[in-house]
Amino acid sequence: MKLELFKQLDETSWEIPASGKMRVPAIIYADRALIEAMDDKVYQQLSNVATLPGIVDYAYAMPDAHWGYGFPIGGVAAFDAEAGGVVSAGGVGFDISCGVRCLHTGLGADDIARAAQALADELYRRVPAGVGSTGQIRLGEAEMDAMLAGGAQWAVKRGYGSEQDLERVEERGRMRDADPAQVSERARQRQRDEMGTLGSGNHYLEVQHVDRIYDQARAAAFGLHEGDAVVSIHCGSRGLGHQIGTEFLRLMATSAGRHGIDLPDRELACAPIRSDTGRAYLGAMRSAINCALANRQIITHLTRQAFEAVFPGARLPLLYDVSHNTCKVETHSAGGSARSLFVHRKGATRAFGPGHPELPAALREAGQPVLIGGSMGTCSYILSGTAESEQRAFSSACHGAGRSMSRRQARRQWRGRQIVDDLRSQGIIVRSPSLRGVAEEAPSAYKDVTEVVDAADRAGLAHKVARVRPLVCVKG
Amino acid sequence: MATTPRWEHLEHGADIGVRGYGATLAQAFEQAALALSGIVTDLDSIDPAEAVDVECEAPEADLLLVDWLNEIVYQMATRNMLFSRFEVRLDGQRLLARLHGERADPAKHQPAVEIKGATFTELEVSQNDAGDWMAQCIVDV
Numbered sequence: 092m093k094l095e096l097f098k099q100l101d102e103t104s105w106e107i108p109a110s111g112k113m114r115v116p117a118i119i120y121a122d123r124a125l126i127e128a129m130d131d132k133v134y135q136q137l138s139n140v141a142t143l144p145g146i147v148d149y150a151y152a153m154p155d156a157h158w159g160y161g162f163p164i165g166g167v168a169a170f171d172a173e174a175g176g177v178v179s180a181g182g183v184g185f186d187i188s189c190g191v192r193c194l195h196t197g198l199g200a201d202d203i204a205r206a207a208q209a210l211a212d213e214l215y216r217r218v219p220a221g222v223g224s225t226g227q228i229r230l231g232e233a234e235m236d237a238m239l240a241g242g243a244q245w246a247v248k249r250g251y252g253s254e255q256d257l258e259r260v261e262e263r264g265r266m267r268d269a270d271p272a273q274v275s276e277r278a279r280q281r282q283r284d285e286m287g288t289l290g291s292g293n294h295y296l297e298v299q300h301v302d303r304i305y306d307q308a309r310a311a312a313f314g315l316h317e318g319d320a321v322v323s324i325h326c327g328s329r330g331l332g333h334q335i336g337t338e339f340l341r342l343m344a345t346s347a348g349r350h351g352i353d354l355p356d357r358e359l360a361c362a363p364i365r366s367d368t369g370r371a372y373l374g375a376m377r378s379a380i381n382c383a384l385a386n387r388q389i390i391t392h393l394t395r396q397a398f399e400a401v402f403p404g405a406r407l408p409l410l411y412d413v414s415h416n417t418c419k420v421e422t423h424s425a426g427g428s429a430r431s432l433f434v435h436r437k438g439a440t441r442a443f444g445p446g447h448p449e450l451p452a453a454l455r456e457a458g459q460p461v462l463i464g465g466s467m468g469t470c471s472y473i474l475s476g477t478a479e480s481e482q483r484a485f486s487s488a489c490h491g492a493g494r495s496m497s498r499r500q501a502r503r504q505w506r507g508r509q510i511v512d513d514l515r516s517q518g519i520i521v522r523s524p525s526l527r528g529v530a531e532e533a534p535s536a537y538k539d540v541t542e543v544v545d546a547a548d549r550a551g552l553a554h555k556v557a558r559v560r561p562l563v564c565v566k567g
Numbered sequence: 568m569a570t571t572p573r574w575e576h577l578e579h580g581a582d583i584g585v586r587g588y589g590a591t592l593a594q595a596f597e598q599a600a601l602a603l604s605g606i607v608t609d610l611d612s613i614d615p616a617e618a619v620d621v622e623c624e625a626p627e628a629d630l631l632l633v634d635w636l637n638e639i640v641y642q643m644a645t646r647n648m649l650f651s652r653f654e655v656r657l658d659g660q661r662l663l664a665r666l667h668g669e670r671a672d673p674a675k676h677q678p679a680v681e682i683k684g685a686t687f688t689e690l691e692v693s694q695n696d697a698g699d700w701m702a703q704c705i706v707d708v
Contacts, residue, residue: 158579160688160705185683185707222607222678223647223671281644292680292708330644333707337637337684344687345630358687497578498606498679498708524673527608531679 092129103154103550107134112355113141117150120484120550125154125542132158133165139355140168144363145176147423147432153439153489154546155538159184161358164438167487169423171432172364177352178372179361180343182435183418185336187376188383189294189327190414190440191462192260193473194391194407196398198320200300203562204518206401210298211520211563213397218296218390219288220567221524226287228389235279238286239271242381243412246388252395256388258451259409261441264388266381270374274331275338278375281330282382287389291528291567293491294326295467296394299559302470309475309556312457313410321559322407323471324390325464326567327416328383335379339372364433373418380417387412410473411460415440415490423485434485442476442488442553461553463544464491467521468514468534470560472544474553488553492540501536502527510534514564523566532566574602577689579705584689585636586703592628592692593655595700596635596662600653603636603685604668606708607643608676613651615667622663628692632702635662636685640706647671649678683707 097105100118105126107117117137119126133156140162141150147169156165161181170176196203203210219226230238238245243257243264257264289296301319304310315321328335343360347353350363362368391407398405418435443449443459450459458475465471469492480486496504507526510533514521523529548555572594577584583606587598604610621638625631635655643649650668657663671678688705695701 160582160686160707185686221673222681223673225647277641281641283645284647290681291678333644333683334641336707337640340684340687341630341633358690360687498583499576499578502679525677525679527677527679 092126092131092134094126096134103546107138109141113138115141115146115149117141119152119156120546120552121154122546122549125546129156130158133163136161136163137166139359140166142355143177143359143361144352145170145174147171151484151487153487153552154550155489155491155493155543157493159437161356161360162435162437164493165489166437167435167439167484169432169434169485170364171430176364176433177361178364178369178418178433179359179435180336180339180372181358181360182437183376184416184437185333186327186416187332187336187379188414189416190383190387190412191464192324192387192391192412193410193462194322194394195314195410196320196322197406198402199318200320200562202402203298203300203320207520207563210397210401211522213400214296214394214563214565215522217393217397218565220565221528222291224288225284228286229283230286236271238385239274239378239381240269241265242384243388246385251389251392256391256409260384260412261414264384266377269377269381271378273371273374274335274378278331278334281334285329287386287393288329289326289390289565289567290329293532294567296390296565297323297561298563299323299471299561301557302560303558305555305557309457312454313460313473313556315473315557320562321410322394323462323464324387326386326390328379329386331382332379335375339375342368376418380414383414411462413440413462423481436487438490439487440490441486442480443486444476444478444480461488463489463540465540466492466534466537467532467564467566468517468519468561469540470558472540472555473557473559474544474548475556477551477554479551480553483551489543489547492537492543494536495538496536498531501531501533505530505533519561520563521566529566572598574598574605576602576605577703577705582705582707584703584705586701589700592700593657595702596632596655597653599632599636599702600639603639603682603706604650606682606706607678607680608649610651612676613649614669615652616669619646619666621666622661624661626660629690631660631662632692632704633685633687633690636704636706639666640682640684642666649676680708
């Protein structure tokens with residue numbers, strides 16, 4: 092984008108002053124190179140978000156922002172129900188509560204190296220991955236409702252993991268005020284065979300090793316040391332979330348006029364928080380958050396079984412679990428006074444700073460772990476929430492790298508087999524049911540996550556703690 | 568001279584768009600559906616051995632396109648099938664269709680990515696001066 096479009100506030104903050112129907116200004120956090128390379132559509136979409144009723148302070152975009160539908164991916168916006176604020180299905184996305192969970196393994200990179208093939212095989216055998224893959228769990232109606240209301244807490248009660256896991260999951264593993272009655276029959280049907288599955292596209296399970304520490308004290312608080320092996324799981328609410336997104340996007344797009352909302356673009360689909368449609372969406376969307384949390388909890392259990400088979404006695408406690416497609420009610424001191432706001436994060440990670448009451452005691456001093464996934468074959472990052480992020484963007488940070496190349500371009504440029512072989516020569520084992528999928532997810536089809544993370548760090552959105560590199564990658 | 572029915576994909580950073588052309592609206596919808604299947608796998612790899620009938624209804628042609636594509640996404644997901652042939656008939660605001668395909672087989676089809684849903688982004692259903700139809704939107708993968 093052209094830099095003249097913006098009022099530069101500091102090295103990493105670029106303001107779009109309020110004009111036309113914008114109720115508030117917008118800010119994109121990025122360095123000069125990232126903003127120059129950013130899609131023009133981010134400017135347009137973020138400006139559109141700023142026109143929505145009840146928006147508070149600013150519409151924000153993270154350094155990894157790119158063209159989405161309605162909201163840009165990497166968009167953050169908070170709405171005040173008291174001021175006629177809205178909730179938007181496009182502001183959450185189709186993959187509701189997609190996120191990243193990181194597990195310690197108690198093992199080192201050298202331990203993994205000794206049995207990497209066997210571990211890759213066990214993980215690939217036990218964790219269903221790819222298009223149409225099905226899990227072992229079939230839920231009846233009553234159990235489905237219990238899962239949708241109970242999230243990871245439900246999963247733990249059913250024997251998937253332990254109570255200790257829950258304090259390392261946002262919302263203690265269970266999103267309150269979910270209303271399973273708002274989840275349609277079709278959404279339930281799409282979930283029928285998909286509990287405990289990874290999905291496809293950019294979703295993955297990786298065994299990684301910590302190859303660099305940036306902040307020794309926080310890394311120690313997170314239990315991370317150079318050479319440690321960890322597991323990262325990236326997936327979401329599967330078919331159930333996709334169907335809820337589909338249904339409410341349509342409902343909100345066609346009913347906005349009835350609610351007196353003048354949409355600059357129909358894809359900004361939203362409804363007043365205090366409307367039947369708004370309440371129904373919140374009830375369904377929170378159920379989908381619970382589905383995602385339960386799903387990652389079940390996959391954690393399967394991962395532990397795979398490790399047990401290869402490294403008997405291995406223990407895999409959680410570092411943390413974060414979601415990056417959500418709308419959550421949070422208290423923020425926007426405009427000077429503490430207010431309860433509906434914060435949308437679409438491809439953005441919550442990043443609570445030190446001392447936040449939501450954090451478990453062991454992490455409270457360091458700040459919330461912020462888990463940023465890279466592409467297959469590159470690196471991922473673990474950051475911590477900062478105090479200043481509260482004022483910067485309602486305590487939010489980036490979520491990943493973002494594609495630099497379309498799927499088709501990637502498929503033309505690479506062969507899946509060649510990618511698998513190249514990665515193996517770099518010491519990374521890839522297991523996937525689809526070589527076509529591997530080609531489309533080639534590491535070079537993604538932007539450099541390091542640039543994004545550095546910009547987020549310099550902008551004060553989150554603070555770099557550690558870098559991890561993949562050893563084994565199970566790709567959907 | 569009517570447009571030869573055909574489909575293509577639209578470039579969209581993280582996701583991908585589908586676009587179908589046809590001499591009739593129904594044909595453009597069939598072509599957009601082929602583009603949708605083409606995101607997942609090579610159409611030639613899908614044997615149209617089994618048929619599934621669906622219908623949907625919407626007050627406007629563009630909404631009908633979104634509903635139609637989402638109906639296919641739903642059928643693919645819940646039947647674990649891939650489709651390579653579509654017959655669409657339009658009756659006012661109603662769409663009646665028969666999908667032809669087979670059960671997805673990872674080894675045979677190498678399915679690259681599952682489709683989450685059709686979006687309102689770049690959504691357009693239009694007719695050119697020659698009377699030919701185009702139907703397109705971005706889908707989330």
